[in-house]
Amino acid sequence: MTSDVIAPAAVSAQEREALAEAIRDLVARRADSASARAAMRATPRIDRGLWQTLCAEIGVSALPIPEDAGGAGASFAETAAVLEELGRSLSPVPVFATALATAAILISGDDEAIAGLLPPIASGERIATVCWAGRDGWDRPGVHADGGLLSGTADYVIDGESADLLLVLAGSGDGTTLHAVDADADGVTVTPLPVVDPSRPLARIDFDEAPAGTIASGPDLPGRLRTHARALLAAEQVGGAAAALDLTVDYTKSRKQFGRIIGSFQALKHRMADMYASVETARSISRAAVSAIVTGDPAADDLAAAAHVYCSEAFARVAGEGIQLHGGIGITAEHDIQLYFKRAHGSAQLFGQPHEVIAELSRRLLA
Template sequence: MNTTTDDRPTSASGAAVSAQEREALRDSVADLLRRRGSMAEVRAAATRPGRTDEPLWTTLCTEIGVAALPIPEQYDGAGASFAESAVVLEELGRSLSPVPAFSTALATAAILLSGDETVAADVLPKIAAGEKTATVCWAGSSGWDTPGVTADGGLLSGTAHYVIDGESVDLLVVLAGGSGHQATLHVLPADADGVRVEALPTVDPTRPLARIDFVDAPARALASADHLPTQLRTYAWALLACEQVGGAAAALDLSVDYAKVRKQFGRAIGSFQALKHRMADMYVLVESARSLAQAAIQAVATGAADADTLAASAHVYCSEAFSSVTGDAIQIHGGIGITWEHDIHLYFKRAQGSSQLFGQPHEALRSLTP
């Protein structure tokens, strides 16, 4: 990891952010979510058209500038890094707030990775200001190894599956296949001619997914490197791991709080040795997952050579840790844990859904095998 003389981590763009500044950012986001991101609001947003909390997203962008964090200053951004975006995503994972933070961060990464300065200068200032949201259209029907959309003569055709926030964003950043094997990158408005968006039912109601059909849709092509899909997946896994840590930490907190007040045989169940041991194991999983997720996002933000290995490792470990912690949390809550009225089941569903994004953990594990 690159460092400055005062041991502050340095982003690939050269901006240094101290640990104190990063914690101040975390505190600001957490405070806003306590005031504006209650689970009642999360549930309400999941039933509205678009399945997103637009007022909360507007506040996050205008008061804290979350969309601008990884965008260089030359494009009117904050000039920080994706490590700061990861801090925001961890807090949003803790609250399950349905805002397009992850999707917009990943779309921003795709545009920056392309190296196309003309498109970046046109699109990124609008994203930084919170005026536009964006998402990446990538997966085919069989997953993320083969794009579901093809490009021919500047026109896009095909179907992108599992598009996060696809029904509510303004811009689509499309990773498309072509007549050759090299993937190409394109950007177009979500309401462009030839684009049809279909909202999908999901197990996790706090993560909107859509299927987007393209029929000869005109799109702007971006210059892009040969290894863009691999690089983009590295960013996706690292950012997602940080979000998963936030969700796992929240599930642990809910379990500890419940164990303090739920009584059986005249005692709080948290006093039973078996549950003490189980919650201690959950704590170890959360903290070890946090360490690996932070290592992965720091490697990504600084352009370290082992970023792809760390990101794949984080996807495997954090997915399994999140699933394990939320599974144990359901058991600790007993019968109430599987009722719609209690919030813990939402974290369990988020754990199951997030582990399938951008390639399942066993696929990432295969990429780590020599």
């Protein structure tokens, strides 16, 4: 086993911004609202064309993967920049799920798994996701391992219906262990779930004595993976909040009431200024959390938890204000602002709800 702290290639802030602009341009050309909505209704719920383009032209799945495993040798800071842009469009592509699976493999430090599993992920040939949560959430896996066989149910699996490779956190006599299994393996049943947020496909995956490879990992894997998950999700939430703000500003520039553009009303200007402040402060804490992970800062866990709480609440607040400032049209299925409202509240349920994370941080302080 080796450490997952692999020195990434130096990427400047200017290069990272150029990457974000490339994603923004690609999404503008290939993933408008109509195509995103069509993908949300597809089976499976994925914009496969956009996913393949993102992997082939920009290499999004390869970014945090070391060069000797077929990757770009960058870092999760670049992945976060991609997720922030994709959070703006709500395009159903499995970038977040695959990044989390990549993090699980890297954190394990298992050289054989890194060499065998990461190259097809880096190329985009395989879509990977993490099976982690039990029915009650992410504190206790819903799957158990016994003699190399997996049994039980993983709930809330992100992009589970389109994944080829499943990274499974399972309870065992040794605590929590990590396993790799093909999604079409014997004993694996994938059930797409109905969701309030159509832009975030979730699945339930049942394992009935499914044979799986065991990936050597340490006892700190679940905690470190949760830190990555919260920080990367926060970046995506910032993008969603920024898009909700942009939609609201654009709407208030065109909507007239009492013979005036409603964006000229002082009260609405103040509300949108508060929304802008929420987005920018969320962006700051999100980037601080991601930076702490990349640099190995001991405060990464606390920063990621704080980012999860703040960005979840900021996104929900901005999307909620956006709904109100749009008026009646904001609650119709035809307008995109309601999609951001659903994404905001759905994302806040992942990896611990904000009030649960606050309680977790409080227990740490009192310990």
